[in-house]
Amino acid sequence: MHLSVVGSGYVGTTIAACFADLGHDVVNVDIDEEIVDAINAGEAPIHEDGLPELLEKHAGSNSTNRLRATTDYAELLNTDATFLCLPTPQNDDGSIDLSIMETGAAQLGATLADKDDWHTVVVKSTVIPGSTEDKITPILERESNKIAGEDFGIGMNPEFLREGTAVHDFLDPDKVVLGADDDRALADMHEVFDPLIDQTDAPVVETDTRTAEMIKYANNSFLAAKVSLINDIGNICKELGVDAYEVADAIGLDDRIGAQFLRSGLGWGGSCFPKDTAAIRAAARQHEYEPLMLDAATEVNDEQPTRLLSFMDDHVDVRGKRVTVLGLAFKPGTDDVRNSRAIPVIEGLQQRGAKVVAYDPIAAENMREHFPNIQYAESPAAALDSASAALIVTDWEEITLLDKEFDAMATPVVVDGRRAIDRRDGIVYEGLTW
Ligand SMILES: NC(=O)c1ccc[n+]([C@@H]2O[C@H](COP(=O)([O-])OP(=O)(O)OC[C@H]3O[C@@H](n4cnc5c(N)ncnc54)[C@H](O)[C@@H]3O)[C@@H](O)[C@H]2O)c1
Ligand SMILES: O=c1ccn([C@@H]2O[C@H](COP(=O)(O)OP(=O)(O)O[C@H]3O[C@H](CO)[C@@H](O)[C@H](O)[C@H]3O)[C@@H](O)[C@H]2O)c(=O)[nH]1
Structure with a gap:
């Protein structure tokens, strides 16, 4: 499958390199030219175990050439699906700041205005339940002048990789969560992930985008609370010798x-x-x-x-x-x-x-x-x-x-x-x- 990945940070670079390793043809889109140059030279723009080997194998000279990077959004017109891996930082009050996602969605939507056939957009970033349906989709519709579910598909596929073991976590996941609000988007996501699902036997959770978004927050909240609980117990242990x-x-x-x-x-x-x-x-x-x-x-x-x-x-x-x-x-x-x-x-x-x-x-x-x-x-x-x-x-x-x-x-x-x-x-x- 021909895939594009918007945002080439910890998540975007890792998943692009792993998609290439699964046999897909991938283009990374980022606004940072240094990152784009590094990927095209077959070098990892971030420190992550196993990533340099994958980039050497799939990008740059003497590689499979299944992975490359660009600053030009127009290049995603030659792909079947786009994964949005943009940052979702926090505002001063802790709430999610969706502005970078909204900018990226607007650029993506404006680009898709020039595409005649179907395209699936998958939100990979961690976003508050409802963001894909209520915020990202309307921007894509407005900028592309197309209708979600009819002209393009919308999916949400939360990412559970840990930094430091990102490549391993992506290629050997505990689960794959495919959130989609239309059948065609779900079918496209399956086409992306089936090579991974076949080789790992990872359980697949099929759901809607809102639930997929919440699964990500529930996962991180549970793990963070687990560490805090053992810290609370640990503090008591210390006091009691x-x-x-x-x-x-x-x-x-x-x-x-x-x-x-x-x-x-x-x-x-x-x-x-x-x-x-x-x-x-x-x-x-x-x-x-x-x-x-x-x-x-x-x-x-x-x-x-x-x-x-x-x-x-x-x-x-x-x-x-x-x-x-x-x-x-x-x-x-x-x-x-x-x-x-x-x-x-x-x-x-x-x-x-x-x-x-x-x-x-x-x-x-x-x-x-x-x-x-x-x-x-x-x-x-x-x-x-x-x-x-x-x-x-x-x-x-x-x-x-x-x-x-x-x-x-x-x-x-x-x-x-x-x-x-x-x-x-x-x-x-x-x-x-x-
Ligand atoms: N870091 C992790 O371990 C991890 C794991 C799972 C999920 N997530 C989630 O994934 C999302 C991305 O996180 P990250 O750590 O990869 O972010 P990051 O900051 O490492 O990378 C984001 C990239 O997006 C690029 N970018 C910014 N605006 C852009 C635009 N308009 N168009 C194209 N590129 C643009 C930046 O240059 C940067 O390279 C966040 O929602 C995060 O919560 C992160
Ligand atoms: O028993 C433990 C385990 C972790 N930590 C700390 O918890 C933090 C987070 O660790 P870890 O979860 O390994 O790293 P992340 O790369 O932040 O990964 C988390 O956050 C990612 C981004 O959402 C998710 O994709 C991953 O599933 C989730 O584990 C670190 O400061 C660790 O030192 C502890 O203190 N004790």
Whole structure:
């Protein structure tokens, strides 16, 4: 099938490369020329395991040429279906900001005005229930002068990939959700996904666009709340002198609970959980429903960095002293620092007048945009040298292997937000929930 993917960020680039790998012919459309050039050179514009290999295989010279990129929307006229993978950030009040989606939909609609035959538009971005039907579809109809369901199809296909394991998650999904408001759009989505469904036996959920949109928010809300619940339990464990990780391992054996997403610590960050829980809470409030559980999950999450800093305060006054932050990415395996827990931790250190020195294997450059004035070290050893405290924020494997490097600290106070290292003699060790 000939496919176009509008927006070539974490989702758009990953799914375009994976679609090409499934045998489709794909064009990525983005407004950012650097991204377009990178894809056309067969290079990954983002850090994601397995993506460089797929881009080398399908884009650039000596490839299958099944994937290319452009800034020109007109190129999507040569395709059968378009996936919209544009950002859906949050407004100041937490509600969804659909403006980029609306701009993209208008550009797409105006382009489709020149198309004589059927085209299916699939919303891949995370959008509040009703957005596809009530906001995106009317824009497409207005700009194309066509009628949804008659001249073009509308689908909604939420994406569940995680950063760091995006390619693997896309090619081996737990489920494929196909939301469509007309049969032809559903048939087109099947044609796109059947090669994946056939090779993985992934369960398929067929539904309408509104329900598909809600499934995405319910999925993220549930996972975020699960982490907050284990953090709440973990905080209680710490106060009662119990190891929350031993407790989590035991309760995870209950199939009704499940072993995943029970790692307590600094909480959830990233480009999705914070924004998506905020958006669905705001949507609930707009309908005069108070989402008490999700409010509490957010409150627990916001408190974890404060607790980490207070454990540090129990051991050392950091004013004027060098303090090391180990890990800046919102989780290992990515250079993404959007809503990373490192941000409130660094802010708390700055408020205390500490001299912050940070280390991350790949995310330092992105964090420099938030904090241009802190020091960034080239290695964990350099970051720890002469420090009065070390705060562990991201459990990169490299950080979990640190040991003798802590001996070079001025005072070896280590406050571990991710259970990354072991307690041992010679270190004043505080785990956040154990
Ligand atoms: N990042 C994830 O892990 C993830 C996973 C599942 C779902 N989502 C959802 O997918 C959507 C996209 O997220 P992302 O992380 O890939 O975003 P992103 O910010 O990484 O990428 C968005 C891309 O869109 C481009 N763009 C902006 N305006 C454009 C326009 N008018 N026309 C063409 N291109 C344009 C940008 O240049 C950028 O390359 C969001 O709704 C997000 O919530 C993200
Ligand atoms: O036991 C756990 C698991 C996760 N986290 C934290 O939770 C955050 C999110 O982690 P993860 O879900 O692995 O990363 P994302 O890439 O943000 O993926 C989530 O958000 C995506 C965007 O919507 C969805 O597609 C994915 O299904 C969903 O897992 C990170 O800060 C993790 O450190 C924990 O603290 N403890």
